[in-house]
Amino acid sequence: GLTEFSDIRASDLSYGRKRALEIATTLALNPEMLLLDEPMAGMAQEDIERISALIRRISKNRTILMVEHNLSVVASLSNRITVLARGKVLAEGDYAAVSRDPRVIEAYIGAGHV
Numbered sequence: 001g002l003t004e005f006s007d008i009r010a011s012d013l014s015y016g017r018k019r020a021l022e023i024a025t026t027l028a029l030n031p032e033m034l035l036l037d038e039p040m041a042g043m044a045q046e047d048i049e050r051i052s053a054l055i056r057r058i059s060k061n062r063t064i065l066m067v068e069h070n071l072s073v074v075a076s077l078s079n080r081i082t083v084l085a086r087g088k089v090l091a092e093g094d095y096a097a098v099s100r101d102p103r104v105i106e107a108y109i110g111a112g113h114v
Helices: 015-027 045-061 071-077 095-100 102-108
Strands: 035-039 063-067 081-085 088-093
Touching: 015 045, 045 063, 045 071, 045 088, 071 095, 081 095, 081 102, 088 095, 088 102, 095 102
Parallel strands: 035 063
Antiparallel strands: 081 088
16 A cells, blocks of 8 residues: 555655555565554554554464554454453453453453443
8 A cells, every 4th residue: 555655765654654664564575474563553543544454454364463552453453362461361362352351451441440
């Protein structure tokens, strides 16, 4: 999705397009697995939707391990979620299961919201 920007220097691209370029340069190596660390951090909603669509498209033929705190992104992209707190696994499973887990709610929302 970056062809129309081929005449623009990478440093002049928007933040979201720079992130897409980072993923594209990694994909050029044809990896079996991608490790993405908060790929949506600092992005506007339009860029989040674009990068989410890109991740969804490229995940069809490779494994993607992603650390992400945007829960709507996690819910829409993840098949399996592992929730960590202080280096320990609190819960694993699909979004519906982990989002209802009392330990996850207490660790990330607070006990008063259970």
